[in-house]
Structure formats: C-alpha cells, structure tokens
Amino acid sequence: MEILLVDDDQVDRDLVKRTLKKSSLEVNIVEAVTVDEGLSHFRENVFDLILLDYRMPRRDGIEMIVELRNEPKDESTAIVMMSASENEELALECIKAGAQDFLVKSEISEPRLRRAILHATTRFELEKQLYLTYQKVKQLAETDTLTGLPNRYLFDESLKQAITSNRRSSHKLALILFDLDNFKYVNDTFGHDVGDLLLQRTVSRVQSCLRGNELFARLGGDEFAITLSNLTSIETASQVAKRIIDVLVAPIQIGTTDIHVTVSMGIAIHPDNGNSSEELFKHADIAMYRAKKQGKNQMSFFEYEMQQQFMSRVVIEQELREAIHTNQLELFYQPVITLDTGDVKGFEALIRWNNNGITRSPDDFIPIAEESGLINALGLRIIEDALSTVSQWNQKYGKEFTIAINISSKQLRDEVLVEKLRDGLEKYGLKPELVELEITETALLHDTETVSATINQLHNLGCKLALDDFGTGYSSISHLREFPISIVKIDKSLMPLSEQDAKHIALVRGLTSMVSILNLSIVAEGIEHPHHAELCKELKISRVQGYYYSKPLPKSDIEQRYVITQ
Template sequence: MNVLVVDDDSIDRAHIKRSLQAHHRGCSTMEAPTVDEGLHLVRQNQFDVVLLDYKMPKRDGIEMVLELRNEFKDTYMAIVMMSTSEDEDLAMDCLRAGAHDFLLKMDITPARLHRSILFAQTRFELERKLFQSYQKVKQLAERDPLTGLANRYLFDESLKMAVANNRRHNSKVALLLIDLDNFKYVNDNHGHDVGDLLLMALTERIRKYLRDNELFARLGGDEFAITLANLEHPSHANRVARRILTALKQPFIIGNHSIVTGASIGIAICPDNCDRAEELFKFADIAMYRAKKQGRNQVCFFEGEMQIQFSQRYQTEIQLRQSLEEGLFELYYQPVVNPHDGHFSGFEALIRWNYEGAVRSPAEFIPVAEESGLILEMGRWVIEHALAQLARWNDRHGHPLRMAINLSAMQLKDVGLTSFIQRHLEVHNIDPYLVDFELTETALLDECSQNVQTIQNLADMGCHIALDDFGTGYSSISYLRKFPIDVVKVDKSLMPGKDQSHKELSLLRGLISMIQSLELDIVIEGIETEEHECLCKEFNVDRAQGFYYYRPLPARDIESRLFR
C-alpha cells in the first residue's frame, strides 16, 4: 500500500508513520509539509491513501481535497482528513468536500488509524462502483448501443441547445436527416446481423466527413441525423451531404457480401426555415421525404428556391467534372496594350467553358469549381496551356511577350503548385520574368503559412506577383507591404464614367501616383473609351487592357488579328 501523509507538523507525521507501520509493515510512505508539495507528489506518484491534515499554512486540507477530486477523477485513492478540532461542522465540511473519513489526531492509534483507512477505502470503492453504474446508465440513456452514436433523446436535447445558442449568434444551424435507401432489402436477404454490421461500417465512414463538434446520431433503425452549427452559409451543409453520398457509392464489404447502399438526405436551416428545434426537425423530415420521391440517393432542402439553387450547383459540378475529362475548356487571351503607341506587350489568359453550344464565362462556373475543389485541376490545366501558348508565340514571332495567369485562394494551398509551374517553365524554356501570377485581395486575406510560402516561392522563382482588382477592397494597400507584389492592376470600377467628376479623377490620380512612387508596374483595366486611353497617357501608364483595345479572344483569332 502506498500512503501519502500531508501535515505541516513533523512530530505528527512521525507519529502517523509509526502507527501505519504497526498494522501495515510493508506499506510505502511519502511525506509533504504543504498542500502544494502534496499535490506535486500526487502528480508524480500513484497513492492508495492520502492522510491529510486540515489546518496547514497558506492552503488548508479542504482545498487539497477539492483539487484532488477535480484533477484526479480517474485516480483511485481514498482520502482521510485529520484535525485537532472536535468541531462536528468541520468534519461534515471535510466529508462534503470529498474526504472519505474524518479522524481526530488525539484519537490516532495504530488500530484506529487502520480502521479509518479501511473505512475510507471501502467508502471509496462503493463510491467508485456507484459512479461506474451511473456512467453505464447514462451511456444507455444517451447512446445508441450498436453504433455508439448519440441516440434520439440526446440528439433532441442537443438540437434544442444548438438552436437556442444560435439565437445569440449571427450564424446558422443545419439539420441533416439521413435515411438509408433499400436497407430493408439488406436485412431481408442477408439477415439482421449483416444489417447491423453495415450500420456500424456506415457510421465509421460518415464520421470521417464530420468535425468533432458536429453531432451525429442514430435516431433508430436506418435513420440518422447530423447537426451542423455555426454555419456562415447553407452551402456548407450541402457540401457535407454531397460528400456523404459520394462516400456511400463505394461498396461495403461485410463478410462475403459486397453491399452498395445510398441515402436520401433532407436538410432544414435555422433560422432560414424556422427558429424552433421541433419545426426544424419536421421540415428536415419533409425534405427527406421529397428526396426519396426524387429517386433516392438525393439531397433535398426544405425551401423550394434553395433546393433549386443547390440542385443547379450540383449539376454544374457534375458537368464541370465531365468537361474536364472531355477537354471542353478553352483559353481566351486579352492583350495588354501600351496606350502611347498601341503596341501590345502581352496577354492575360482567361478560361472559357464550351458547353452545350455556348461559351460560358468564369463568373458562371468558377465559384462552383472552388467550392467543389475542381479549381485545383482546372487551375493546373490553365497554367499548362497558357505557358505552352506563350512559348509558341515567343518562338514564332521573335520578341518576348508576357502572360498573366490568375490564381485562386485554393490554388495557393496546393503544396505541389510551385514545382508544377517550375517544371512547365523548364519544359517550354520560358523566362519566369515573363509570367505574372494574378491574385485578388480575397486570395491574400488568408495569410496561412502555406499561402504565404507559395507566393514567396513564386517570387523567388522569378515570376511576377500581380495584385488584381486593386482599389475594390478595404485593405489592399497593406498587401503592397506584406507580400512581394511586382504589378498592381487598377480595377475597372475606378475608371471615371461619362460624367467624370473631379473627385473620381483625383482618386485615380492619387492611387496611380502612390503605386508609381513604390516603383511597381501598373496595369489599368477597363479601358473602354478614348477618354480612358487619354487618362492613361496623362498619368504616364504604359500598360492597359480593355474592350477599347481588344476583347478576350481565342488563340486562333489572336494569330489572325495581331500576328498578321
């Protein structure tokens, strides 16, 4: 038996140790004169019993009992409190704090100390068994015994809490109800044991797509539910649901059986649809029923307009994947012109999507590409083809042209991006100095280490970093200092209209003057009139682009119109 004696009186400690040895000759004893030293020893060693004096300097024994019970919940040790005071209220306070027995110091004899330790250990063991029994009852009351997920009771209570907390925050709560398709067929044809194993395997697969703070529950049978709290936009709920459906496409191998199952998922949003947990559940249930009617293995939002919007986005994602495989994308190039002599010095590469007989602009599909992660593959395709085209033009026409290529925020997180660019620069023998990578302010907002490293790698490689849409954000100027920016593209929204005011001209002049004072290259976007061109000349800007000069054109039209 390992015993810790905590007492500031060395004579009392010696008396206690002698009394211990009389009945417990093989016990190991350690001593501490203060509460803090006693706690330090408990953290370093495993004790069966703590004999603790109530009255000590700085901190008393009750404080130590409270810390022991809070900090060492899973440590098995009985606590006996000792005191010279015969005050019964003090004894009760010690027991309420968590001591297992109380012993007057004047009564300490080998026999009484042995009995007190025995009583304390017995009470401690009963307390431990009672706590374990409580934990088992709590587990049965709140957890599904098959999957270990939250059960219906715990889910209902948690959903009420999430909705109540949501009222205090400017965010959303999404409820996803999931019903497996054709689960009855599995039970009827393979037996309930296989059905149970399928539910367990499915639970583990879905868990991989959830964060730790997202509640996942089995409501009964083959019906599950997920609560997503603190959402900024319902699109996150849609992404989670789509990932779950994608995950379920892979067969489950249960024993000798290969089982494919889908799911119908209904989604309701608080406060968009309602602000009460009961109504949220009802609306999600209605949405799940609609999903089943649509042919199963579907996601359906309760609100009709929202459902149409997300169905369209999902269809767009499918079409984008198919188009990437079939090569239905094309690059257009908008020339960058010197306003003083009309000669062009390079191009900006702009992706277009040729689908169903129409050419779609990036605004129609880039948001979906970013949301689905397709932007990574699409972005590499743009880089590869734009660099190849630049190499062909420079070889054929004998003078160096520059190529501007847009990068999204997601592409900056691609750890292999810089090596991919380096490889294609070398393959086509292109001087990195001739390549501008354009970043918008939103791409620079996330200053995580990977983003910063990617930008720096591109700059170290010799490529130019261009800040696109300058003047539209609230903190663009700070990025000129934080990042290795070489080129600033002044947004077309800053170009004066027909009735140009003195304020508009002064603002534009001031921005251009500031950029020039930093010795950065300038590209003015949105040149649409002769007056705009005159302003570029007046402000001594030698790079501009806009419809006044050229619209974005396919490579074949660039060849026929500019390289004749």
C-alpha cells in the first residue's frame, strides 16, 4: 500500500511509521512536512492513502483536502486526518471536508491505526462507487438515449441559465426550434427502426453545421432545439438555420433507401421576443408553425420585421448568385489623382449592380456575398475584369495606369486567390507593381496563418498592398509594422466637415505625419470640397480621390474623359 504521510512533527511521523511497521500491512511511505510538499508528492505519484496532520505551518490539513478534491487526477485517494485535539466538532469538520476518518494522535496504536486505514479505504471505495452511480443516473436523466444529445429537462434548465446570463449583457440569444417534415410518414412507411436511424444521421449532419459551443438538444420525437448565445446580430441565427437546411438537401441513405429530409425551423430572440424561457419557447413554436404553413423546408423568425429582413437577404443572395453567373454586375472606376500635377495616376475598381432598374449599393450586397461564400467568385470576376481593362488602356494608349482592387477578408482565405491573380497578370501582361490590393483593417484583425501566408504571397508577386479605411480600425500601427503594407488610404470619414473643423483637421495631420515617418505612400479618399484638396496639398499627400475630382464612372466614360486625354 502506497501511503503519503504529511506531518510537520518528526516525532509524530516516527510514531506513525513504527506503528505501521507493527501491522500486517505492507506499506511504502512517502513523507512530507508541509501542505505544499504533500501536494507536490501527490501530483507526481499515486497513493492509496494519505495520513494528514490537521495543524500544519502556514496552511492546515483541511486546506490540503480541499485542494486534493479539486485535483484533475483520475486516481482518487482515501484520507485519514490526524490531530492532537480531541474536539469532536473538528473531527466532523474534517469529515465534511472530504476525509474518510479522523484519528486522535494520543490514541494511535497498531490496531486502531490499521482499523482506521482499512475503514477509510473501504469507505472511500464505496463513496466512489456511489458517485459513479450518481453520474450514470444523472446522465440518464439528462441525455437522450437515442441521439446522445441533451434531453428536454437539461435543455430547459440550461436555457434558463443562458437567459439569466444574457440579461447581464448587451448581446442577443436565439432559440431555434425545428422538426423533421413528414417524419410520421417515414415511420409509417419504413418502420420505427429506420426512423430512429434517420434521426441519428440527421443529428450528425446538424452537428456538422455547429461550432460546438451551442446547446443542441432533442426535445422528444423528431423535435429539436438549439440555443445560440452571445450574438451581436440576429444574422448569426439565420446563417446557422440556413446551414442546417442546406446540409440536409442531399438524401440520407439507410440501407438501400434514400430518404429526403427537410426541416421547418422557428426562431425567437431574447430579449426581443420574450424575457423568459417559456415565452421564447412559445414564440419559437409559433414561428415554426408559420414555417410549416408557408410550405415547409424553411425557417421563420417570430418577429415580422426580422422575418422580412431575413427574406430580403435571401432574395438578394439568390439574385446575386444569378447576377454573378450571368455577368450582370459592372465595374465602375474612380480616378486616383496625383495631387501636385493634377494627372490621373490610376483608378480604383468599384463593383456596381443594377438589378432590373434598381441600383443596389455595395453596402447592401457585399456583406451578403461574404456570408454566403459568393464573395470568392465575385472577387475573382472583379480581378479578371479590372486587370483586363487597365491592361487594355495601358497597351492601347502607352500608359502605366495603376489599378486598385478591394480584397475581402474572406478572399484572403481563398486558396486559389494568389494563383488566379498570378494567372491574370501573365494573361494580360500587366506589371505586378501597377496592381494595388486594398485590404481593410478589419480583415487583418482575423490574422490567421492562412491570411498571413496569403498576404505575403500577394506581396511576393510584386503587387502593392494598401491598408484601406485607415484610422477607423483598432490597431493600425501594429498592422503597418507586421504586414508588408506600402500604401495607406486615409478613410473619407476623417475628412473635415469644414475649414473650421479643427478636430478632424488635427486627426488627418497626425495620421499623415505618422505614415510619412514610416515612409509609406498616402492616398486620401473622400475629397469632396476645395478645402479637402487644399488640406491634402498642405500635408503633401501624394494621391487623392473623391467626388471633387470625379465620382466612379463606367468603363466607357472613364476611357473618354480620363484615359484618352491624359
């Protein structure tokens, strides 16, 4: 038997060791004179029993018991507490803290010590078995046996806690309820065994759509629930719901049978749609009923305005997908002016979408393109058109115009971006140094290995990297230091509202001074008034763009007004 003896008194330790040697027990004793030394031995070795003195220097025995019971080790150990005190309240306190027995040192004898050890180890084994049984019963009480998901009871309790926590924050919480459309037909046609397999495989697919920090539960039958916490926008809930609907498009094969599964989903938001779990459940259930009534295989928000917002995004995504496929989107170009000469240095390519007479702002469809994954296809189309256009102008008119192209943060994770850009440069014979790739500070906040590698590969192609929207992000200086940025574009929102706008003027001065010290090129955006141009001249900003010079124009207009005449 491996025993850890923790006692600061040498005489008492010798007494215990002599007594143990007289017993019939085969023991190996490791000694410690402080709580910290005892804990160190415990973490490095496996013990069957700890004999622990109550009164120790600096930290007493009960403190050691508390730490021992919170240790992550799988091997648990029985504890016998020893003390010179005969106080019964102290003995009870030690037992309550987690010791299995209590010995008064003056009563230590071979029979008494041997009996205490045997009683403590036996009692501890019984406690451990009881705890394991409790854990199994708790798991059975809280887990759905068919799918392994939390059951209705655990979900209800967890949702109440999540709502309580959410009340203390400014975030939103979403409750998504969904069930399988026509599940009764599957059970009636193929039998309950097939129905059970269908539920299990549906759960597996749904789990692939989740990040892992959501609470996903089976409420009973074919009804499920998901809680999404700490949301800054309800769009996250619609994205998760859409992923689930999409992942179930492919049929589920059970044996030789392909079964098509669709789901109807209802979403309620805390605190918008209710302040209690009961209210959220009721409203999510109403929304799910509405989804079924509208034709199934879809989702519905409880609140009408939220639903309208979601449906609007769905329509835009569908139309955008078609627009990319049929090449309906058009690039406009805004001249970038060399300030000291007034000549056009190059252009920024800006996407425009006129859909059946309705002009959609990029602010409306670019976020949807990013969320839906369409941004990669759209971005490659923009790169292709922009490179082709500026190459034609340069070759036709003997120019060396630059072209600035905006790159989304999602594109920086696209494995084919660098390859496609390289191919485009070779295809159109365009010098890489004439291509400026504009990256926002927000994109650099998601600094993953993939993003960093892509940025360095773009730089290695010879293209110039521009930090867009400078001054509006979170850590501009660190970005200028850590990434191969050669151009900084001062955001238009920083331009002074008037010649008396001292605050914005000082801000632009400060940013310009800092960037100049770093020896980087500066482009000022949003030049809309003469006083903007004068400020930029005073600060020796090399290039500018904005409505004061020209708004973005179609390719043909730019060629006539700015390319041919230069």
